[in-house]
Amino acid sequence: MTDFARPTDTQAPAVDPAVDPTADPSAAQSARPGDRPSAHPTGGSAANTGVTPPPEQSPRARTTERVIGALALVGTACTVWLGLWVTPPDRQQGDLVRLVYIHPGVAWVALYLAFGLAAVSSVLYLWPRTRSFFWDRLAAASVEVGVVFNVCTLVSGSIWGKPTWGVWWAWDARLTLTAVLLVLFLGYLALRRVPAEPEVRARRSAFIALFAVLDVPLVHFSVNWWNTLHQGATVLNPGLTLKIHGSMAWTLLLGFVAMTLAFVWMLLVRYRIGVLEDWLDANELDAALAERQSEGVRTPGASPVGSAGIA
Amino acid sequence: MWRDAALVAGKDLRIEARSRVGLSQVAPFGIVALALFAFALGPDRAVMAQGAPGLFWVAVLFCTVLAVQRSVSVESADGARDGLRLSGIDPAGLFLGKSAAVAAQLIVLEALLAVGVVLLYGARIEVPWLIVVSCALGTVGLAATGTLYGALSSGLRVRETLLPFLLLPIVAPVLLAGTRIWQAAMAGGTPSDGTQWLRLLVLFDVVYVAVGVLLFGPILETA
Numbered sequence: 001m002t003d004f005a006r007p008t009d010t011q012a013p014a015v016d017p018a019v020d021p022t023a024d025p026s027a028a029q030s031a032r033p034g035d036r037p038s039a040h041p042t043g044g045s046a047a048n049t050g051v052t053p054p055p056e057q058s059p060r061a062r063t064t065e066r067v068i069g070a071l072a073l074v075g076t077a078c079t080v081w082l083g084l085w086v087t088p089p090d091r092q093q094g095d096l097v098r099l100v101y102i103h104p105g106v107a108w109v110a111l112y113l114a115f116g117l118a119a120v121s122s123v124l125y126l127w128p129r130t131r132s133f134f135w136d137r138l139a140a141a142s143v144e145v146g147v148v149f150n151v152c153t154l155v156s157g158s159i160w161g162k163p164t165w166g167v168w169w170a171w172d173a174r175l176t177l178t179a180v181l182l183v184l185f186l187g188y189l190a191l192r193r194v195p196a197e198p199e200v201r202a203r204r205s206a207f208i209a210l211f212a213v214l215d216v217p218l219v220h221f222s223v224n225w226w227n228t229l230h231q232g233a234t235v236l237n238p239g240l241t242l243k244i245h246g247s248m249a250w251t252l253l254l255g256f257v258a259m260t261l262a263f264v265w266m267l268l269v270r271y272r273i274g275v276l277e278d279w280l281d282a283n284e285l286d287a288a289l290a291e292r293q294s295e296g297v298r299t300p301g302a303s304p305v306g307s308a309g310i311a
Numbered sequence: 312m313w314r315d316a317a318l319v320a321g322k323d324l325r326i327e328a329r330s331r332v333g334l335s336q337v338a339p340f341g342i343v344a345l346a347l348f349a350f351a352l353g354p355d356r357a358v359m360a361q362g363a364p365g366l367f368w369v370a371v372l373f374c375t376v377l378a379v380q381r382s383v384s385v386e387s388a389d390g391a392r393d394g395l396r397l398s399g400i401d402p403a404g405l406f407l408g409k410s411a412a413v414a415a416q417l418i419v420l421e422a423l424l425a426v427g428v429v430l431l432y433g434a435r436i437e438v439p440w441l442i443v444v445s446c447a448l449g450t451v452g453l454a455a456t457g458t459l460y461g462a463l464s465s466g467l468r469v470r471e472t473l474l475p476f477l478l479l480p481i482v483a484p485v486l487l488a489g490t491r492i493w494q495a496a497m498a499g500g501t502p503s504d505g506t507q508w509l510r511l512l513v514l515f516d517v518v519y520v521a522v523g524v525l526l527f528g529p530i531l532e533t534a
Binding site for chain 1: 459472511522
């Protein structure tokens, strides 16, 4: 992760309204989103007008991201191949057992890895000595990818639960805990979507993540006492002894590795998007205005009558 | 800290006593919620009595959201929040005071709702002290988490919609524990797991009150 180019980490998000020193200073404020020109993806014009260029990914980071992505893809493909064709059907569950190669791996990512990483990142953001937007973005990326995995956990669990338990959903302790976690994750994401200063948003989100994490053990105890139906942990049981054997065990373990790699890859990509989003937030208006001016169009607001006058 | 807490709680309760929003809006809303639950479950009083513990706590949770919204909006007008911060009041005291004021209102509401549950649903309470203890413990947790989330969401324009979404899942353990203790109290005795639910409520209270006391200062700076 630390390989990432982080040019905006320490950069103040404040936008300098004076892109062009000769332009009317009120132009930046009076421009509304609707007034902006339609998408103009040529970044070249922005480069010569003093707009900060979007942060570039370092070559090493790009290679790392691609290698992890490729490994995740290969790992998932191998898991699918082993799970569907190589491994035998279970004596009791038949072909249904094949879901087990994916479901625990996905659940491990959703419930432990993603949420744990988000919790640690949020605490590190709140801790004054380690405060950096790096942790904020990492927490946000982790939660967002975690939500995807959480939904996959619930869906794959439901597909398994219908033929096994006879219902799509049971109010079992672990299912309930997963669902509560999903809602807590979604609340975090909803809060992040509220427009705010990056600093304020980061702190607020970190607090929400911290409160949610403190709640997890309490929810865990309460739903455990409330109802338990789910089978005991197969792999992550105390002592880490496998209760299944042979090719099935290896496929299951490969599933864990593949899902973890997929999570890391998605996390890296989401982090990179987060960096670009922050750049966009800070520079969107400047870049748009610069593009408009480079077309030879005076920005709206400069002249009350003919807004399309040639500069 | 305690003196500040008493001052803030007194201020909030005085505002409530004069504006009567709690009495004229939140409490009637609680009664309406009880009536709606009754409509939803049908006229069979046995079913209603069975569901009474959960319905009581769900109504309490809804009222908590309203009480917290009210507690936040009191500070959001006329720069009252900045005034509070400028006044040099200890943030921990501010947290405890705001929580205490919310808790005091919730206790009154819970008494009212409990009477409503007994009268409207025909719930028979065999062990009243269990109800009293669980309500007291649950209220502390609800008020503490509500105040924390209220403060975090106070600067947001979307507060009204976001606060319930953030707060209600967090207080799920209170709902579960409170409901189970009520069921035990209605069944006429403490089952073996009754005390562990009480312990869970105590743990919930300790965690979130401690977090509020420790972190309310930084939280106030955030919003």
